[in-house]
Amino acid sequence: MSTTDDSLLADMGALCSAIDEADAILIGAGAGLSAAAGLLYMDFTTFGNWLPEYHEKYGLRYIYEAAFFDFPSIEEYYAYWARHISTIRFRHPVGKPYLDLYSIVKDRSYFVLTTSVDGQFIKAGFNPNRICTPQGxxxxxxxxxxxxxxxxxxxxxxxSLLASMTSGSFAxxxxxxxxxxxxxxxxxxxxxxxxNFVESPWMEKYPDLNKFLERSGSGKLLLLEFGVGFNTPSIVRYPFERIAATHGDSLLIRVNRDDAGATLIKRSARVKTYAGDAGLFLATFAATMAVNQNPKRSYPSA
Ligand SMILES: [Zn+2]
Structure with a gap:
């Protein structure tokens, strides 16, 4: 998929119909969706823009590396993590891909399963009771x-930690x-x-997710999966393939820039994959849905 991918535009009508016809929509998301929202955890430039002083002092190059860095003191550990959490979780704005996705599903029966821990779904307006974040x-x-x-x-x-530190302090x-x-x-x-991860508050969402899937058993289930690779595939990617293979009437739509191919899926399952950027896909999808709901507007040109 690219900015000029005619096949994506050609598919948009069918995708809109799939949304309209679905009785339940299960959304799965991984790091690729947050990357499309500007949260690039493996990117040197992003980290250099956010916390250049941590590259200069500790040699850190990207967010994921910093998150596992063994700081020399407890005081330095908290100074870093206060900046990390404040920057990523609270100050980084909600990304357009999340807003586009919300605009598509907000009035429908949906549930979210995501490995991301950055709070983007909540910022976009998704109901916290319908979001399962098993990674915290x-x-x-x-x-x-x-x-x-x-x-x-x-x-x-x-x-408060940030306010208590003098400017330029690393502790x-x-x-x-x-x-x-x-x-x-x-x-x-x-x-x-x-x-030592405290997971039980998040695991308590799984019964809700299972009930959601049980209720969908007699209807049409649409699985929308964005940016889920092979870092922790057992949380979203493989379960989605299993659901698609066993549910009586489901369609799995997988959007993934690098790993679009299905791996476990049975031939009988209905799967549609798009090898491209989730942000572009969702922008096109949301715009097409908006036109369909407001027929007086003209169709956007490609
Ligand atoms: Zn304690």
């Missing part, structure tokens, strides 16, 4: 032990280290990085 969310801290399954919204904490004050209110262990971002 940058917007919460958890106890590092952990002594409980409690999660702590962290926006105020990270902004928070020791007295500001965020600690668990129950056991005083360190708090850390609630993202799946190790065996």
């Amino acid at each position: 969310d940058y917007g919460y801290f958890q106890c590092s032990r952990p002594c409980s399954n409690d999660l702590y919204p962290n926006q105020e904490i990270v902004e 928070i004050r020791s007295e500001d280290i965020p600690r668990c209110p129950h056991c005083a262990s360190l708090l850390e971002p609630n993202i799946r990085k190790g065996s």
Whole structure:
């Protein structure tokens, strides 16, 4: 798929019909959708624009590398993570691909399953009760032990840490280290990085997802998958293929710049793949849907 892909435009009518006819829409999303929204976790330029001082001092080159970096002190660890969380989770605006997707499904029966932890679905307006994020969310801290399954919204904490640091500092004050209110262990971002990850608040969404799928069993199910590669394929990609292969009346639409091909799918399953950018796909899709809903407007030129 490219900006001049006629086959995508030719398919848009069928895609709009698939949306209109679906009784349920299950959305799956991975890092590729956030990349289309400007959150490029493996990109040198993005990191250089956001936190150039961390390249100069620690040699860090991209967000994903920084997220796994072993900082020399606890105070430096929190100084970095306060900037990381504030920049990515709270200050980065909602991306157009997420807004386009929301405009397509907002009045329909949908559920979201995503490996992303950057909060873009919530920012775009999706109902939090219909979003399952099994890898966590940058917007919460958890106890590092952990002594409980409690999660702590962290926006105020990270902004306070940033405010307490002098300009250009790479360390928070020791007295500001965020600690668990129950056991005083360190708090850390609630993202799946190790065996201490607090996952139960997110796993509680799976029964809702399963009920959603059960209800869809007698109708048409549309699976929309965006930017899900092979980093953690067992969370979205493979389950979507299994659902597509076993559901009585489903269509899987996979949009993926690098890994569009289905792998586990049975020949009988209905699958449509687009090897291209999710942002371009969703912009075209949303614009076509808007025209269909407002027939007095003229059809946009390619
Ligand atoms: Zn604790």
